[in-house]
Structures are given as structure tokens and as C-alpha cells.
Amino acid sequence: MSAIAPVTVEVGLGERGYDILIGPGLLSGAGQEISRRLPGRRAAVVTDENVAAAQLGTLKAGLKTSGIQPAVITLPAGEKTKSFAHLEEVVDGVLAAKLERGDIVIALGGGVIGDLAGFAAGIVRRGMNFVQIPTSLLAQVDSSVGGKTGINSPRGKNLIGVFHQPKLVLADTGVLDTLPIREFRAGYAELAKYGLIDRPAFFAWLEANWQDVFAGGPARAEAIAEACRAKADVVARDEFETGDRALLNLGHTFGHALEAATHYDGARLVHGEGVAIGMALAHRFSARLNLASPDDAGRVEAHLRAVGLPWRMADIPGELPDAEALLSYIAQDKKVSRGALTFILTRGVGQAFIARDVPASEVLGFLAENHPG
Numbered sequence: 001m002s003a004i005a006p007v008t009v010e011v012g013l014g015e016r017g018y019d020i021l022i023g024p025g026l027l028s029g030a031g032q033e034i035s036r037r038l039p040g041r042r043a044a045v046v047t048d049e050n051v052a053a054a055q056l057g058t059l060k061a062g063l064k065t066s067g068i069q070p071a072v073i074t075l076p077a078g079e080k081t082k083s084f085a086h087l088e089e090v091v092d093g094v095l096a097a098k099l100e101r102g103d104i105v106i107a108l109g110g111g112v113i114g115d116l117a118g119f120a121a122g123i124v125r126r127g128m129n130f131v132q133i134p135t136s137l138l139a140q141v142d143s144s145v146g147g148k149t150g151i152n153s154p155r156g157k158n159l160i161g162v163f164h165q166p167k168l169v170l171a172d173t174g175v176l177d178t179l180p181i182r183e184f185r186a187g188y189a190e191l192a193k194y195g196l197i198d199r200p201a202f203f204a205w206l207e208a209n210w211q212d213v214f215a216g217g218p219a220r221a222e223a224i225a226e227a228c229r230a231k232a233d234v235v236a237r238d239e240f241e242t243g244d245r246a247l248l249n250l251g252h253t254f255g256h257a258l259e260a261a262t263h264y265d266g267a268r269l270v271h272g273e274g275v276a277i278g279m280a281l282a283h284r285f286s287a288r289l290n291l292a293s294p295d296d297a298g299r300v301e302a303h304l305r306a307v308g309l310p311w312r313m314a315d316i317p318g319e320l321p322d323a324e325a326l327l328s329y330i331a332q333d334k335k336v337s338r339g340a341l342t343f344i345l346t347r348g349v350g351q352a353f354i355a356r357d358v359p360a361s362e363v364l365g366f367l368a369e370n371h372p373g
């Protein structure tokens with residue numbers, strides 16, 4: 001419900017290509033945008049309890065103006081929802097509503113709902129139309145774009161899933177006003193990540209303008225649009241992650257190990273916070289390997305600290321396992337071939353690269369030096 005026109009970012013994947021619309025007021029215009037692209041279809045909305053309380057009413061009203069009265073499937077909030085049990089619930093809900101293959105599954109929520117609903121859309125009737133309406137910052141800048149969907153296994157995160165691209169992504173920047181600040185900050189880590197990978201001017205812009213991004217308004221929409229452009233570029237180059245797309249994992253090797261080491265306890269560490277610490281560590285580690293200047297590592301740490309994100313292992317509440325144990329979490333997450341690990345390292349801000357031959361002994365020494373215990 002705003003006069004400001006949304007920004008459109010195209011994901012160039014040929015016949016699987018789609019638009020990401022970014023701006024305020026998109027939830028109430030959702031019916032129009034969806035029926036323009038997928039006319040006359042029925043829909044199911046998958047959401048979680050928090051998002052339903054904050055945003056579902058607006059979406060339903062926005063769909064109603066175009067005659068869409070969706071079936072609604074509301075799940076508990078949180079990472080544990082990315083499970084077989086909840087996948088079954090979504091699949092059953094879609095089938096119970098008698099939706100056909102050409103009908104639409106709409107994900108209204110953060111990355112958890114997007115990943116789960118996308119997976120359901122990918123497998124019900126061998127692949128239904130899918131629309132992402134991401135409501136967390138992390139989902140708007142990362143998980144809603146690129147078609148990776150899935151659930152977790154007790155053996156690890158995101159191990160079960162399919163690539164299934166959405167037909168449309170509606171990133172309503174206004175819905176972020178109801179997102180808890182800690183979740184906003186966690187998503188900000190993924191936003192800053194694009195600057196650190198290969199957009200140094202964007203990182204410098206964030207250093208100068210982050211307060212406006214947090215406050216909302218045009219700076220927030222512009223930052224999200226830039227992140228979506230960055231992600232869309234990578235996805236268009238490498239849809240199935242056989243090469244470059246791995247750069248998006250900057251900070252994730254250390255981050256995933258810290259998430260596993262804290263047993264995915266969101267009270268201690270949420271995903272984006274793990275990525276923040278992981279990015280700071282990746283820069284510090286690159287400096288230790290004489291690949292990058294320590295000044296760049298200091299710059300990254302200073303920015304994360306300024307926005308209120310954790311940036312070192314000592315910022316995680318409670319005790320961490322020792323360096324050896326942390327290395328074993330990293331080794332579990334990665335293929336270790338002859339004692340070497342694959343990492344995303346950097347030559348400086350905006351100069352990340354894939355390093356396939358990092359000696360495990362170097363990682364261990366670095367973890368021991370930086371361990372708070």
C-alpha cells in the first residue's frame with residue numbers, strides 16, 4: 001500500500017527464470033502480482049505461528065482482491081519444523097485442499113518455511129507452482145532466491161531436498177518491521193556477506209548506511225535489492241552449485257561448526273550469527289595464512305561489532321568444545337581429502353575465493369589461537 005514502486009530483480013534461468021519484487025506494500029498487492037503471472041490458479045499458503053499472527057491477515061486480504069481464497073497450513077516456528085513429520089503435514093494439507101499440479105504453494109515466512117514449503121511444492125504431483133513471500137531479512141536476501149529447498153535429517157542440516165525454483169518472489173520490506181531485532185541482525189550478516197564476497201563498494205556503502213538499513217525506508221529496500229542482484233548473478237552462473245555458487249558459503253564452514261557445537265540451540269546462536277562469526281574468522285584466518293591484510297580482518301570485525309552482531313567465538317554464551325572438537329565438526333561438514341579442507345578464503349574485502357587445499361593442521365592451530373577457553 002505504498003506509492004513507492006517495487007524494484008524488480010530478474011533471475012536469469014531461461015524457462016525457469018523469475019522476478020524478485022522488492023519494496024513495501026507487496027503483501028497487500030500479492031493477489032495482483034500472482035494472478036498476473038499465474039492466472040486462475042488456486043493456492044495453499046504455508047506459514048508459521050509467529051508470521052501468521054503478524055502478517056497472514058494482510059496476505060489473505062491481498063489475495064482476496066484477486067479472488068484467491070487459499071487453504072492455510074500453519075506450522076510451529078523454528079528450525080525443528082524442517083522435518084519429515086511437518087513435510088507430511090504440508091503435503092497432506094495441499095492434497096486435502098485438492099490442489100492440482102498447476103496450482104500454487106505459497107511460502108509466507110522465513111527460511112524454515114520457504115525451504116519446507118518449496119520442498120513440498122517440488123514433490124507434490126511431481127512439482128507444483130511455487131511462490132516465495134519471504135518475511136525474514138535472511139529469507140529476503142538469501143534463502144528465497146535460488147531454488148534450494150529441503151529439510152533436515154538427524155544426521156545433519158539440509159540433507160534432504162530438491163532444487164525447485166519459485167515462479168515469483170515477493171520481498172515486502174515492510175513485513176520486516178515485525179521481525180525480532182535479533183533475527184534482523186542475523187539476516188544482516190548474510191546481507192553483508194555479498195559485499196565481502198565480491199562487492200567491496202557495497203560493503204563500504206553498508207559501513208556508511210547500515211543504520212538506515214535497520215531503520216527501514218529506501219536504504220533497506222536498496223540493500224535487499226543489491227543482495228538479490230548478487231545472489232541472482234551467482235545462481236544464474238551456477239544453478240546446481242558445481243562451481244562458483246560455493247562462494248555463497250563464505251563464513252559458513254566455521255559458522256556451521258559453531259552451530260553444531262552449540263547443538264543448534266537458538267538461545268545461544270542462530271544461523272546468521274554463526275555466519276557473522278564465521279565471516280570474521282574466515283578473514284582473520286586468511287590474514288594468518290598471509291593471503292590478506294590483518295587490516296581487512298579488523299575492518300570486518302569492526303563492522304559486525306558496530307551493528308551488534310557477535311564476531312568472535314568468545315561472544316557465544318556458554319562453553320564451547322575445544323579446538324580439536326571444533327575441527328571435527330568442520331571435518332564432518334566437509335570432505336577431507338588427505339588432511340586438506342575446502343574453505344572460502346579471501347584476499348581482502350570483496351575478494352573471496354574457493355581454496356580447496358587448506359591443511360587441517362593450519363585450521364587447528366588457528367582455532368586453538370582464537371578459542372576463548
Ligand SMILES: NC(=O)c1ccc[n+]([C@@H]2O[C@H](COP(=O)([O-])OP(=O)(O)OC[C@H]3O[C@@H](n4cnc5c(N)ncnc54)[C@H](O)[C@@H]3O)[C@@H](O)[C@H]2O)c1
Binds near residue numbers: 111115138142144146
Ligand atoms: N534455501 C537456501 O538457499 C537457504 C539459504 C540460507 C538459509 N536457509 C535456511 O533458512 C533457515 C533460516 O531462516 P530464517 O533465519 O528466516 O529462520 P526462520 O524461518 O526460523 O525465521 C526466524 C524467526 O523469525 C520469525 N519471523 C519470520 N518473519 C517474521 C516476521 N515478519 N515477523 C515476525 N516474526 C517473523 C519466525 O517465526 C522465526 O521464529 C535455515 O533453516 C537455513 O538452513 C536456506
